[in-house]
Amino acid sequence: MPITPEDRARQNIDKLLTDAGWLVQDQRATNLSAGRGVAMGEFPLKSGHGEADYLLFFDGSPIGVVEAKEAIHSVLRYIVEDVERRGKAIALAVQNEREELRKQGVDADKYFGKKREEYAEALAAR
Numbered sequence: 001m002p003i004t005p006e007d008r009a010r011q012n013i014d015k016l017l018t019d020a021g022w023l024v025q026d027q028r029a030t031n032l033s034a035g036r037g038v039a040m041g042e043f044p045l046k047s048g049h050g051e052a053d054y055l056l057f058f059d060g061s062p063i064g065v066v067e068a069k070e071a072i073h074s075v076l077r078y079i080v081e082d083v084e085r086r087g088k089a090i091a092l093a094v095q096n097e098r099e100e101l102r103k104q105g106v107d108a109d110k111y112f113g114k115k116r117e118e119y120a121e122a123l124a125a126r
Contacts, residue, residue: 045089
C-alpha cells in the first residue's frame with residue numbers, strides 16, 4: 001500500500017520529535033513514565049473535539065500539542081480554524097488535573113510552575 005501524505009508527515013514529525021529528545025508513543029500503548037518527555041500520538045480529545053495528532057507530556061503533565069498538516073495548508077488558516085477548539089479541550093484537561101491536584105492538597109499553581117521551570121532547564125541542558 002502506498003504511503004499517504006499524512007503517513008509521510010507523521011514519519012517526519014516522529015523523527016523530528018525523537019531527534020529533539022521526545023519519546024514518541026502510540027496512545028494505545030503509552031507509558032508516561034518512560035521518560036521526562038513523551039509525545040503521545042493520536043490522542044483523543046473530549047467528544048466533538050476530534051484528536052490531537054500528538055499530545056506532549058513532560059513528567060506526566062500535558063504541556064502542548066503538535067498537529068500534522070499537509071505542506072499545502074496555510075498555517076494561518078489552520079490556526080484560525082483549529083486553535084480555539086483544541087485550546088478549549090486542552091484547557092479542560094488542565095483544569096481537570098488542577099482540580100485533582102487540589103483534592104490531593106497540592107498547590108496547582110506551584111506544581112505547574114515547577115513543571116515549566118523543570119522543562120525549561122531540561123531544554124537548556126541539551
